[in-house]
Amino acid sequence: MPEFVTVAWNTLFFQPMLNFIIVLYGLLFHNFGLTVLVFTVLIRLAMLPFTLKQLRATKAMSRLQPELSKLQKRFGDDKQKLTQAQMQLYKEYGVNPLGCAVPTIIQFPIWIGLYQSIQKALGATPQDLMDLSRHLYSGFDFVQSLVPLESRFLWLDLGQPDPLYVFPVLVGGSMWFQQKMATMPTQDPKQQQMNSMMQWMMPIMFGYFTVSFSSGLALYWFVSNVISMVIQYFVTGWGSLTFMGRLPAMIGIGNSTAAVVTVAVTPPQSETAETRQINGKPGNKRQNRRRGR
Amino acid sequence: MFVVTQGQKLLALDPQARSKGTAFPAPGEWQYPAETDRRLGASYTPPTLAGDVLYAVTYTEGTANQGKLRALNAASGLLLWEFAAAEIVSQPAVKDGLVYLGSSDSHAYALDAGTGQVRWKFKTGHKIWANVALDDSRSAYVASLDHKLYALNAADGTQQWTFPTGGALASAPAIDRSTLFFGSADGRLYAVNARSGEKQWELNLGAWLWATPLLNKGILYAGSLDGQVVAVDASSGKQVWDQPYxxxxxxxxxxxxxxxILVVAAQSGKVYGLDPATGRLRWNYVADPSGQIFSSPAADAQSIYLAPGNQRLIALDGARGQPTWVHRTEG
Structure with missing residues (x-):
């Protein structure tokens, strides 16, 4: 990597993040696990506008799916015309397909920066500690006074992978649930196949990463997934996690098991034209929003 | 001369044989472990020679987070005893039949020099990477990463006083009669009364101080992790040179x-010979253009011995900074 890229990355991203995390550690009773938890919440709060935009874009894309299928049938192999028609459709409904990817793209540098910060902040060897000194802001006695950091949290050394393999399971499992919630039901077999593949690929991949990465990063991923699920629930409901939608009734709470939902895709201006029926009654907006319809 | 190589072997070398390029091992030379396929473990620390016994530590051995202190016969390289603790960075200090050692398990240990049995141990709040410093008043001084310097009774390990600083302490104090001089990761150089633990002066250098300062003719020489070398009057704490080197x-x-000549080695792999009065450069030598120097050089009356990271042991002429011989180690 060119030197100037490294310098720019360190100056603009990594070092501010590292120093911020260390200050947070100082404020949170010298507990690095708590620091990662609070840091994750703060990051997710900062990203909330993007996340909401992504969820709404995903939801809108899901609604457009029948229309997109029709276009595919109509234009067949004429890719150019198909693309034009799709773009027209997106424009008509005010949907930006790229909006789905922004939060994910933003998260990549955060992951890299956090991984580096954890490795540097919790480094165990004399070289690690000497190297850390190069990245701390000089003149901030508070930051200097916190080093070396305590890396123990529950059974974990947060600078090392989880020796009991609990976090690979938690990260993989929570990601599976989150993916399942994020996936909107679709009738398109191709889309179903793609969804099914993503459903398993991402959790397995991240679970595998967690086996070898520091458990501090695993903690971030797990907490981040849980927060995603909570946000997701309030915006789109349970998504493809249908059994969770039935859970309240299965355990005898409420009477929402017989939810019958019919969605007719119409331009957003005529939202009232959506035909919705929940439990045989017209649902109120709040109920519908919670169910992601 | 004894050295632990990056290939994790402890070598006993004869400087005369090395200067002539005699094949290793020359008479009197040995390596430990003797078997070519066995290794000691990673080490940050040079061994300590006390009488006819050599004390060598390893940071870790194999995959265990555990280092070892070994006592070996210095003439033959035969193992006398060994002691296992958490990762060890501290160089053993030997006095009055005891071996003093700090460990990453937060303890300072005093071991029987003859058997390796623990006589006492003292727990601090964090890892101890510094050597235990000993003075003539039967005190042992332990610098810990918990930011404190501890004065202990060297005979039984009971605490006499502590001195808190604003940063981690990675190295032992230098001792001059009744004063201790040491640097901290808070960027300050401290002078503390060895009897009472009271501060005499402090000097803020603004960068982490990692190594033990050198005390010579009333002047302290200290290097910092931002690459500065300063000379400080030990009695007043005032800088002596016009500007740091x-x-x-x-x-x-x-x-x-x-x-x-004041000799300073930087992690860049370069060694500097400075005028101790002015801080002006007399010579410099690139010991390892691509590597690093973490361990302190050793010296005798004329020569400096360096172990940089490029699998070489280098002897330099102290006056001119030119190599007189180079011994290539395995690994």
Whole structure:
């Protein structure tokens, strides 16, 4: 990597993040696990506008799916015309397909920066500690006074992978649930196949990463997934996690098991034209929003 | 001369044989472990010779987070005893039949020099990477990463006083009669009364101080991790040179005097010979263009011995900074 890229990355991203995390550690009773938890919440709060935009874009894309299928049938192999028609459709409904990817793209540098910060902040060897000194802001006695950091949290050394393999399971499992919630039901077999593949690929991949990465990063991923699920629930409901939608009734709470939902895709201006029926009654907006319809 | 190589072997070398390029091992030379396929473990620390016994530590061995202290017969390289603790960075100090050692398990240990049995141990709040410093008043001084310097009774390990600083302490104090001089990761150089633990002065250098300062003729020489080398009047804490000398890399190894030259090694792999009175450069030598120097150089009356990271042991002429011989180690 060119030197100037490294310098720019360190100056603009990594070092501010590292120093911020260390200050947070100082404020949170010298507990690095708590620091990662609070840091994750703060990051997710900062990203909330993007996340909401992504969820709404995903939801809108899901609604457009029948229309997109029709276009595919109509234009067949004429890719150019198909693309034009799709773009027209997106424009008509005010949907930006790229909006789905922004939060994910933003998260990549955060992951890299956090991984580096954890490795540097919790480094165990004399070289690690000497190297850390190069990245701390000089003149901030508070930051200097916190080093070396305590890396123990529950059974974990947060600078090392989880020796009991609990976090690979938690990260993989929570990601599976989150993916399942994020996936909107679709009738398109191709889309179903793609969804099914993503459903398993991402959790397995991240679970595998967690086996070898520091458990501090695993903690971030797990907490981040849980927060995603909570946000997701309030915006789109349970998504493809249908059994969770039935859970309240299965355990005898409420009477929402017989939810019958019919969605007719119409331009957003005529939202009232959506035909919705929940439990045989017209649902109120709040109920519908919670169910992601 | 004894050295632990990056290939994790402890070597006993004869400087005369090395200067002539005699094949290793020359008479009197040995390596431990003797078997070519066995290794000691990673080590940050040079061994300590006390009488006819050599004390060598390893940071870790194999995959275990555990280092070892070994006592070996210095003449033959035969193992006398060994002691296992958490990762060990501290160099053993030997006095009055006891071996003093700090460990990453937060304990300072005093072991029987003859058997390796623990006589006492003292727990601090964090890892101990510094050597245990000993003075003539039967005190042992333990610098810990918990930011404190501890004064202990060397005979039984009971605490006499502590001195808190604003940063981690990675190295032992230098001792001059009744004063201790040491640097901290808070960027300050401290002078503390050895009897009472009271501060005499402090000097803020603004960068982490890692190595033990060198005390020579009433002047302290200290290097910092931002590459500065300073000279400080030990009695007043005032800087002596017009300005600090700036090396091209962090200085984590203790400086030393060879004749009238102040020798400083930087992590960049470069060694500097400075005028101790003015801080002006007399010579410099690139010991390892691509590597690093973490361990402190050793010296005798004329020569400096360096172990940089490029699998070489280098002897330099102290006056001119030119290599007199190079011994290539395996690994």
């Amino acid at each position: 700036r090396t091209d890399g962090p200085v984590s190894a203790a400086a030393l005097m060879v004749g009238d």
